[in-house]
Amino acid sequence: MVEALPAPPVDRRFLAGWGRTAPTPAELVGVRTAEDVRAAVRRAGGRGVAARGLARSYGDAAQNAGGTVLDMAGLDQVRQVDLAAGAVEVDAGVPLDRLMSLLVPMGLFVPVTPGTRYVTVGGAIAADIHGKNHHQAGSFCQHVDWLDLLTADGQVRRVSPDADPELFWATAGGMGLTGVVLAARVRMKRIESSQVLVDTDRTPDLASLMALLTETDHLYDYSVAWIDCVARGRRMGRSVLTRGRFARRDELPEKKQRDPLRYATSVKLSAPDLFPPGLLNLGTVAAFNEVWYRKSPTRKRDQLQGIPTFFHPLDGVGEWNRIYGPRGFVQYQFVVPFGAEEALREAMLRISSAGTASFLAVLKRFGPANPGPLSFPAPGWTLALDIPVGGSRLATLLDELDQLVVEAGGKIYLAKDSRLRPEVFERMYPDLGRFRAVRQRVDPDGVFTSDLARRLSL
Amino acid sequence: MIDALGSVGSLLLVGGTSDIAVATAHRYLRERPLRVVVAARDTPRRAAVADQLSAAGGSVEVVDFDADDPGSPERMLARVAAGGDVDVALVAFGQLGNAEQLRSDAAAVAQLARVNYVVPTVVGTVLAEHMRRQGHGVIVALSSVAGERPRASNFVYGSTKAGLDAFYSGLSDSLAGSGVSVLVVRPGFVRSKMTAGMPDAPLATTPEAVAEAIVSGIRRGRHTVWVPGAMRVVMSVLRHVPRPVFRRLPI
Numbered sequence: 001m002v003e004a005l006p007a008p009p010v011d012r013r014f015l016a017g018w019g020r021t022a023p024t025p026a027e028l029v030g031v032r033t034a035e036d037v038r039a040a041v042r043r044a045g046g047r048g049v050a051a052r053g054l055a056r057s058y059g060d061a062a063q064n065a066g067g068t069v070l071d072m073a074g075l076d077q078v079r080q081v082d083l084a085a086g087a088v089e090v091d092a093g094v095p096l097d098r099l100m101s102l103l104v105p106m107g108l109f110v111p112v113t114p115g116t117r118y119v120t121v122g123g124a125i126a127a128d129i130h131g132k133n134h135h136q137a138g139s140f141c142q143h144v145d146w147l148d149l150l151t152a153d154g155q156v157r158r159v160s161p162d163a164d165p166e167l168f169w170a171t172a173g174g175m176g177l178t179g180v181v182l183a184a185r186v187r188m189k190r191i192e193s194s195q196v197l198v199d200t201d202r203t204p205d206l207a208s209l210m211a212l213l214t215e216t217d218h219l220y221d222y223s224v225a226w227i228d229c230v231a232r233g234r235r236m237g238r239s240v241l242t243r244g245r246f247a248r249r250d251e252l253p254e255k256k257q258r259d260p261l262r263y264a265t266s267v268k269l270s271a272p273d274l275f276p277p278g279l280l281n282l283g284t285v286a287a288f289n290e291v292w293y294r295k296s297p298t299r300k301r302d303q304l305q306g307i308p309t310f311f312h313p314l315d316g317v318g319e320w321n322r323i324y325g326p327r328g329f330v331q332y333q334f335v336v337p338f339g340a341e342e343a344l345r346e347a348m349l350r351i352s353s354a355g356t357a358s359f360l361a362v363l364k365r366f367g368p369a370n371p372g373p374l375s376f377p378a379p380g381w382t383l384a385l386d387i388p389v390g391g392s393r394l395a396t397l398l399d400e401l402d403q404l405v406v407e408a409g410g411k412i413y414l415a416k417d418s419r420l421r422p423e424v425f426e427r428m429y430p431d432l433g434r435f436r437a438v439r440q441r442v443d444p445d446g447v448f449t450s451d452l453a454r455r456l457s458l
Numbered sequence: 459m460i461d462a463l464g465s466v467g468s469l470l471l472v473g474g475t476s477d478i479a480v481a482t483a484h485r486y487l488r489e490r491p492l493r494v495v496v497a498a499r500d501t502p503r504r505a506a507v508a509d510q511l512s513a514a515g516g517s518v519e520v521v522d523f524d525a526d527d528p529g530s531p532e533r534m535l536a537r538v539a540a541g542g543d544v545d546v547a548l549v550a551f552g553q554l555g556n557a558e559q560l561r562s563d564a565a566a567v568a569q570l571a572r573v574n575y576v577v578p579t580v581v582g583t584v585l586a587e588h589m590r591r592q593g594h595g596v597i598v599a600l601s602s603v604a605g606e607r608p609r610a611s612n613f614v615y616g617s618t619k620a621g622l623d624a625f626y627s628g629l630s631d632s633l634a635g636s637g638v639s640v641l642v643v644r645p646g647f648v649r650s651k652m653t654a655g656m657p658d659a660p661l662a663t664t665p666e667a668v669a670e671a672i673v674s675g676i677r678r679g680r681h682t683v684w685v686p687g688a689m690r691v692v693m694s695v696l697r698h699v700p701r702p703v704f705r706r707l708p709i
């Protein structure tokens with residue numbers, strides 16, 4: 001006799017994203033099996049269903065006011081590791097953190113990692129995330145062989161770039177609005193060591209940074225620049241560029257060659273819950289940036305760094321998002337095409353002269369786009385920066401930046417967004433029609449929705 | 459949805475032709491285009507307001523609302539809800555009444571109590587129910603300093619506002635934890651249609667100033683605002699003035 005599984009726990013809770021802005025209440029359902037997901041989707045009322053991974057999206061993508069939210073973290077089996085093919089079959093709730101702990105010692109690395117390893121495979125697909133290797137490897141969904149999608153009719157469909165490509169690509173970056181990803185097969189990257197060979201260059205301004213990236217980006221697997229957003233005038237855009245690739249075993253020092261794939265992470269400290277608002281002001285941030293810039297080497301070659309140091313420096317501090325205080329913060333990330341460098345400069349200028357206390361901005365050159373109608377990466381420059389909420393001018397500043405970005409042919413990254421408005425969003429994603437057509441086909445009644453979907457009339 | 463920076467996506471004006479309501483819509487439209495629903499009686503002014511707000515960039519819908527028709531609040535909200543979530547709803551309809559007539563005309567008193575108190579409680583109830591289901595939203599109720607300590611010169615009006623104020627303040631508490639909040643606005647004398655032709659009272663203000671107070675009150679998550687802000691202090695003093703003195707005050 002099979003014992004009946006207890007019904008999944010339901011919990012009414014206020015949910016917010018990583019930026020801790022605009023929380024809304026929903027029924028949070030902990031799901032552990034595909035059957036749990038199906039049952040929750042069937043039971044959903046008029047306010048629909050949203051999936052939620054580790055809530056590392058900044059805004060309102062993984063919340064659903066008055067409706068149901070599925071906590072996917074319980075769907076967390078690594079089903080199969082195919083060492084011969086270098087691929088894994090995993091449940092959607094598996095965090096990349098766990099894939100790394102499990103697979104780095106076997107010589108496999110995730111094909112794409114964001115700046116934090118605490119994201120789920122489902123979240124990585126739904127946002128079609130990109131990493132420091134986008135210019136070489138593309139985004140996450142380009143490394144997905146297939147995914148199992150539970151659609152509004154309760155069916156599970158295995159979709160891939162060959163089987164129902166329209167649905168596959170609409171799901172890539174589709175922010176959970178085509179259905180719930182239950183599992184996926186992901187092709188991993190083979191590595192000989194867990195060490196990255198890193199080159200560091202300090203550049204005095206934006207122009208020299210962009211020139212350096214344009215000329216030499218193709219020589220590296222991974223590349224990203226951190227820009228000081230507080231520096232103005234001639235020093236505007238001064239930055240530290242780090243680029244690298246995984247070291248081969250024979251490139252490691254003798255001692256490390258014995259255990260080349262050793263992988264250890266640690267979270268050292270946690271930011272306390274209640275940072276006073278305004279702790280991060282222009283003065284403290286400017287001081288921090290000054291120290292950070294001076295401390296970085298002007299030029300350094302072939303430095304060995306571990307995976308956490310190179311890829312996830314912020315994960316060393318648990319819940320660092322709390323340092324922005326109770327009002328939270330927003331992240332503004334956009335991409336503008338090559339040729340629109342002037343728009344990028346103008347955006348930097350407006351940000352640095354608005355005096356919003358943003359720590360550091362991250363600049364990266366994207367490679368080619370994929371067919372996903374809502375997938376974010378596109379050939380060009382992407383800039384991302386955190387800004388604490390406060391001051392009535394911020395909404396207007398960002399609206400003006402949206403205008404600049406859209407007129408330059410660029411767009412905003414939905415996984416980071418919490419304040420874009422629908423008309424501007426439509427202009428940024430001209431393939432929205434294709435996305436809507438797929439959604440009309442697989443979810444005509446709009447069962448899958450979220451605060452983000454409502455805000456943007458998606 | 460009200461977004462991370464407090465910008466509003468849709469605004470419902472119940473009593474959409476009110477000068478204060480229109481000023482509030484304009485104030486929001488100055489920041490961003492948004493959906494504005496004008497719920498009001500079918501009058502030439504309603505059409506004019508709709509045109510004005512469209513010209514200012516709003517995507518405007520017009521819906522019938524008549525406080526003299528008992529079925530109107532439910533019907534109005536059903537129409538509005540069909541078009542999507544309501545982020546902010548302003549309960550702005552109301553009448554000043556003729557103080558002279560209200561002194562002796564019981565039917566007129568009953569009528570004013572209906573329009574200014576009974577129907578606002580009905581509207582508040584259906585709005586709250588709808589927003590509770592939405593899991594978000596802000597209800598803004600136009601109370602008045604006149605409700606704080608009713609004066610002989612317009613105590614009937616004052617008493618209706620006192621009732622409305624008590625209702626929405628209580629509603630606010632009852633909605634704790636639902637994601638929905640209530641902002642009670644207590645203006646002093648506002649130069650609007652309602653007070654046209656009357657001499658300014660002390661601290662007289664404008665619909666635009668009330669609009670500003672509403673928008674910033676919502677952004678800051680306040681539960682009550684006074685307009686102008688100094689009214690709060692003035693009223694807390696007036697509340698404690700002994701009756702014989704209060705009666706003689708020229709207010």
Ligand SMILES: Cc1cc2nc3c(=O)[nH]c(=O)nc-3n(C[C@H](O)[C@H](O)[C@H](O)COP(=O)(O)OP(=O)(O)OC[C@H]3O[C@@H](n4cnc5c(N)ncnc54)[C@H](O)[C@@H]3O)c2cc1C
Binds near residue numbers: 050055116127128131
């Ligand atoms: C410090 C930090 C650095 C970051 N750096 C980067 C970066 O470099 N590059 C980058 O691309 N992103 C980056 N991000 C963003 C992050 O990678 C994405 O927001 C990612 O989607 C988060 O995954 P999650 O599991 O937390 O998903 P959540 O935030 O919980 O959800 C994100 C979206 O995915 C949907 N979703 C989640 N699980 C499923 C599922 N099983 N089925 C269907 N839909 C689902 C949700 O509905 C929601 O729309 C960063 C975030 C942080 C906090």
Ligand SMILES: NC(=O)c1ccc[n+]([C@@H]2O[C@H](COP(=O)([O-])OP(=O)(O)OC[C@H]3O[C@@H](n4cnc5c(N)ncnc54)[C@H](OP(=O)(O)O)[C@@H]3O)[C@@H](O)[C@H]2O)c1
Binds near residue numbers: 503573665
């Ligand atoms: N003005 C002030 O000094 C002042 C001070 C404090 C508080 N307030 C309050 O603020 C609110 C807005 O006032 P305001 O200054 O903007 O005045 P207003 O311009 O006169 O607005 C009041 C609106 O109420 C509507 N209304 C009246 N009876 C109605 C009914 N039976 N059904 C539907 N709508 C009806 C009117 O719409 P029609 O176009 O259909 O007539 C009118 O547009 C009111 O509640 C008022 O009591 C005003």
